[in-house]
Amino acid sequence: EVQVVESGGGLIQPGGSLRLSCAASGFAVNTNFMSWVRQAPGKGLEWVSIIFIGGSTFYSDAVKGRFTISRDNSKNTLFLQMNRLRTDDTAMYYCARDTKDWGQGTLVTVSS
């Protein structure tokens, strides 16, 4: 069964850093494109970052230069390193395989 499980969210002060993880099972993370999508409280879905099979990565303008997407094939895990966090980064962060399989999300709250 294909499954992705996010972790690593929490409460963090503005300017701080967090690293989100997305553990995959039932497939290999390097055989699909993988993405991070976030949803601020009461708002719609917002694309954050994507990593393609070949390893190329892209970011939304909102996070470019602050967030880094990566994957560890040996651990079959996707990551999102988030630096210089701002209050408007507060959201539920979802990991998705291709467009097909979505996790339950991990909540990031940026507040002093």
Added chain:
Amino acid sequence: DIVLTQTPLSSPVTLGQPASISCRSSQSLVHSDGNTYLSWLQQRPGQPPRLLIYKISSRFSGVPDRFSGSGAGTDFTLKISRVESEDVGVYYCMQATHLLSFGGGTKLEIK
């Protein structure tokens, strides 16, 4: 950047009646490989998004056949033939032709 515009913002529907949601793209969603990567997602209250339809009209595993997708180029439609109570939630169109982007969402509610 590709902008997806969904209409209506909200759709009150009577149980058993059909519903339709439109999604218009600011650019053609036809990929250089010939496919059109337009999907529809459902998000029930308190739940993560769930894929319903991919590549315009292909139903994902386990999705009831009352859900159907159609369209081409820049204009796409999600139809629910007979709305059931479990269909309440927000529906998003999503494109994966040029990176990723989402429509603003359409809230489906029961009259």
